Amino acid sequence: MTSFLWDLVAQGTTVKSSAWNLLFASGIIYAIYMVGVVIYRLTLHPLARFPGPFLCRIGFLQQGYYEAILQGKFIYEIPKYHEKYGPVVRLNPDEVHINDISVFHEYVRDKSVSHGYILATQPPSDQDHNSIFDRNKRFTKDPATYSVGVDSAMTMTIPVEAHRAKRQVLDPVFSKRRVNMMEDYFYEEIERIFTKINEYEKKGDEVPIHEMFYCYTCDIVSELLFGKSLDMISAPDFKERVKDMQFFTGGVWTALHFPWLRKLITDGPRWVAGKLSATYIKMITYFEQLAQEAMDRYDSDKAAQRNPYEETIFDRMLTNNLKRRKEDPVVEPLKFQDLADESAMILNGGTEPPANEMAYATYYFLLYPEVQKRILAELDAVDLDEHGRLPLQAVESLPYFTGFVKECLRTATLIPGRLPRRVPKGGLYVPAIKDTIPEGYAVGISHDLIHKNPDIFPEPNKFRPERWIGPAGKELMHWLVSFSWGRTDCVGKNLAYAEMYLMLANLFSRYHLEMLPGTHEAMQWSDRVIMHPHGFLHVKVKLRTVKRG
Numbered sequence: 001m002t003s004f005l006w007d008l009v010a011q012g013t014t015v016k017s018s019a020w021n022l023l024f025a026s027g028i029i030y031a032i033y034m035v036g037v038v039i040y041r042l043t044l045h046p047l048a049r050f051p052g053p054f055l056c057r058i059g060f061l062q063q064g065y066y067e068a069i070l071q072g073k074f075i076y077e078i079p080k081y082h083e084k085y086g087p088v089v090r091l092n093p094d095e096v097h098i099n100d101i102s103v104f105h106e107y108v109r110d111k112s113v114s115h116g117y118i119l120a121t122q123p124p125s126d127q128d129h130n131s132i133f134d135r136n137k138r139f140t141k142d143p144a145t146y147s148v149g150v151d152s153a154m155t156m157t158i159p160v161e162a163h164r165a166k167r168q169v170l171d172p173v174f175s176k177r178r179v180n181m182m183e184d185y186f187y188e189e190i191e192r193i194f195t196k197i198n199e200y201e202k203k204g205d206e207v208p209i210h211e212m213f214y215c216y217t218c219d220i221v222s223e224l225l226f227g228k229s230l231d232m233i234s235a236p237d238f239k240e241r242v243k244d245m246q247f248f249t250g251g252v253w254t255a256l257h258f259p260w261l262r263k264l265i266t267d268g269p270r271w272v273a274g275k276l277s278a279t280y281i282k283m284i285t286y287f288e289q290l291a292q293e294a295m296d297r298y299d300s301d302k303a304a305q306r307n308p309y310e311e312t313i314f315d316r317m318l319t320n321n322l323k324r325r326k327e328d329p330v331v332e333p334l335k336f337q338d339l340a341d342e343s344a345m346i347l348n349g350g351t352e353p354p355a356n357e358m359a360y361a362t363y364y365f366l367l368y369p370e371v372q373k374r375i376l377a378e379l380d381a382v383d384l385d386e387h388g389r390l391p392l393q394a395v396e397s398l399p400y401f402t403g404f405v406k407e408c409l410r411t412a413t414l415i416p417g418r419l420p421r422r423v424p425k426g427g428l429y430v431p432a433i434k435d436t437i438p439e440g441y442a443v444g445i446s447h448d449l450i451h452k453n454p455d456i457f458p459e460p461n462k463f464r465p466e467r468w469i470g471p472a473g474k475e476l477m478h479w480l481v482s483f484s485w486g487r488t489d490c491v492g493k494n495l496a497y498a499e500m501y502l503m504l505a506n507l508f509s510r511y512h513l514e515m516l517p518g519t520h521e522a523m524q525w526s527d528r529v530i531m532h533p534h535g536f537l538h539v540k541v542k543l544r545t546v547k548r549g
């Protein structure tokens with residue numbers, strides 16, 4: 001009996017120790033493998049000859065630490081790396097960052113202009129293309145970065161043809177003509193915002209203007225998307241709703257650097273996801289519900305009869321879907337999840353960036369009294385239309401105010417990062433180092449670095465709206481890269497401009513604004529793919545009286 005028991009214990013110990021041995025051996029094999037990988041990345045890897053911090057060259061830890069742990073601080077490190085290592089720096093084993101504007105878009109050298117480059121007038125043949133952000137089809141979004149959820153949305157669509165098919169459906173809704181037709185609707189929304197501001201003004205309370213900008217942009221883009229505004233501005237809890245709207249950018253780095261967690265949340269059971277990120281599930285469920293309602297409302301006959309002013313994004317997506325089903329489809333018809341993903345992306349992309357841009361514009365308006373004086377002088381001289389409004393066309397043609405809008409877009413580069421693209425066949429020649437980045441790897445240029453480049457924008461840290469005025473200002477336009485450039489630039493740029501022009505012109509001319517303590521701290525930002533201010537801009541306001549004519 002004793003020996004039987006002893007045998008059992010001995011067997012147990014053997015099983016236990018062989019499990020430990022197996023684990024130990026696996027650990028050793030993995031460690032040897034990793035040492036091999038590191039040696040490969042430092043020596044034989046096609047990007048091995050490009051310099052960079054040691055930790056960036058051997059793995060993803062340094063990038064992950066600054067992006068996911070410190071939440072969006074990597075962007076501040078990149079200029080320091082360039083100072084130390086030169087114009088091309090390895091950010092991780094498979095990606096380099098380039099600080100040479102000549103590869104941004106097609107250019108030719110020209111000594112007669114101050115920054116030494118002018119845009120090429122003749123686009124070169126596709127083979128010659130050496131520019132990352134042009135209309136050419138060779139550079140595609142880097143799948144390693146464009147994978148943060150909502151995979152079916154156009155923004156996350158990598159293959160050129162599939163992206164083009166989605167873009168063709170969306171482009172007409174965001175055309176300048178279509179946006180101009182919405183002027184009355186913009187004014188309705190502005191008046192609703194101003195009615196709310198007046199309530200705060202009467203009580204002498206601080207005005208949550210930043211959150212109101214979110215309501216403004218969300219209500220407009222949801223009207224355009226579904227034909228039914230979310231009417232955020234009427235919600236008593238609009239401030240909380242705005243915080244919910246930030247859910248996507250709030251979790252973007254975690255989603256990127258912890259793909260297994262992202263997959264668990266996006267593809268796992270909803271109850272598990274709800275435990276991990278309650279806001280994510282709340283918002284995704286909400287967007288799905290909105291998409292379902294828009295599908296239920298869709299009537300193909302009515303959609304076909306609508307004039308272009310009334311056509312919504314859903315009308316276009318669903319009508320196009322019918323066509324794709326009938327004709328032999330090059331691209332698969334959209335499924336429900338595709339429509340829900342597109343809704344989430346458009347609502348998010350159409351809300352946060354323009355709302356934050358307007359918050360920064362208001363901040364700069366308050367920060368620079370000289371700028372403020374010149375803007376008000378221009379706005380106060382505008383002839384009002386028959387409804388007593390500042391017409392969009394009139395404010396768009398004000399030189400100083402236009403310079404102000406552009407300078408805001410330059411100073412607060414709302415999507416400040418490098419937007420990585422995959423290098424196509426033939427590689428990417430970088431004149432600054434006379435070397436070629438091999439195909440298949442990721443390259444990027446921080447858009448904020450371009451906006452702060454002193455060769456293009458002298459004294460880049462000075463806020464100077466006048467730099468955009470006159471022929472020199474016109475020539476600078478191709479270096480205003482806030483909406484990126486080329487085939488995958490911002491689809492909503494015309495909408496964003498119109499929203500900004502109308503809201504800012506009306507706000508500044510109707511109210512005296514006062515900056516409150518804590519504003520400078522609130523407007524510090526971190527990179528969450530979009531510029532994420534650390535707080536909200538709040539102001540106090542008083543009604544202004546303007547003497548015109």
Ligand code: HEM
Nearest residue numbers: 155349350353354357414415482483484488490491492496
């Ligand atoms: C000041 C406001 C805005 C700024 C600075 C801005 C900036 C940008 C930038 C830089 C991109 C390129 C992103 C990339 O390549 O990864 C982009 C793409 C995009 N933007 Fe905007 N945006 C603004 C407003 C809007 C608005 C109002 C909408 C309306 C729906 C919108 C919808 C989109 C979409 C859907 C894309 C993806 C385009 C594509 O993949 O073809 N954005 N935006």
